[in-house]
Amino acid sequence: MNTETSHLSGPVKPTHKLIDEERHDYILNVLPPLYISYVDGVKVKNGIACSEPYTHGKNAVVLTVCYRVEDKYYEVDCEIFKADGTPIWDTYDHCYSSNNIATTWRKS
Numbered sequence: 001m002n003t004e005t006s007h008l009s010g011p012v013k014p015t016h017k018l019i020d021e022e023r024h025d026y027i028l029n030v031l032p033p034l035y036i037s038y039v040d041g042v043k044v045k046n047g048i049a050c051s052e053p054y055t056h057g058k059n060a061v062v063l064t065v066c067y068r069v070e071d072k073y074y075e076v077d078c079e080i081f082k083a084d085g086t087p088i089w090d091t092y093d094h095c096y097s098s099n100n101i102a103t104t105w106r107k108s
Helices: 021-030
Strands: 017-019 034-039 042-049 061-069 072-081 100-104
Touching: 021 042, 021 061, 021 072, 034 061, 034 072, 042 100
Parallel strands: 034 100
Antiparallel strands: 017 072, 034 042, 042 061, 061 072, 072 100
């Protein structure tokens, strides 16, 4: 169980997969990234999402999100929302966007 406390605003969730830097860099370089500011309500630095949809959730498109806490990298599939809370759907105007919110996707 990941119980490391982020120096940002909260603990890393136990459902978030610990990954290596190589995997993080792969996700970063797949397509232009979206920049993520919050993952499951926790403010993160250097949060990115692959802009290629993994699938569609009940509320929004599901993207793979990676973020770094100190010297460790984490990954989780999340529904992605703009900073104002509206869903990011299958449009391409979101590439390189920032302050996005990610919420762990749970299969229905």
